[in-house]
Amino acid sequence: MQPAKSFSPDPACSNPAWPDPAWEVEAVLAWHDDDAKAAIRTLLDDCRHLRRQLALAESVMSRGMARGWTPRYERDAL
Numbered sequence: 001m002q003p004a005k006s007f008s009p010d011p012a013c014s015n016p017a018w019p020d021p022a023w024e025v026e027a028v029l030a031w032h033d034d035d036a037k038a039a040i041r042t043l044l045d046d047c048r049h050l051r052r053q054l055a056l057a058e059s060v061m062s063r064g065m066a067r068g069w070t071p072r073y074e075r076d077a078l
Contacts, residue, residue: 032038054071 028039028043029036032042051073054073058071
C-alpha cells in the first residue's frame with residue numbers, strides 16, 4: 001500500500017461534526033501511553049480487520065444490490 005501523495009486535509013475533516021484530526025492523533029497516542037509503535041500496530045490491525053470485513057461483505061453482496069459498485073481496497077492517491 002502506497003501512502004497518499006498529498007497532505008491536504010480530508011474534506012470530511014472540515015465538517016464541524018467531525019473531530020479535529022490533531023485531537024484524534026493525540027487521543028490515539030494517549031490511549032497507548034504515548035507509545036507510537038503500539039498506536040501504529042493497533043491502527044494497522046484495525047485496517048486489516050476492516051479489509052477482511054470489506055472482503056466478506058463483497059463476497060455475499062449481489063451485483064444488483066450495489067448497482068454495479070465494487071469496493072476498492074486501496075485509497076486513491078491524492
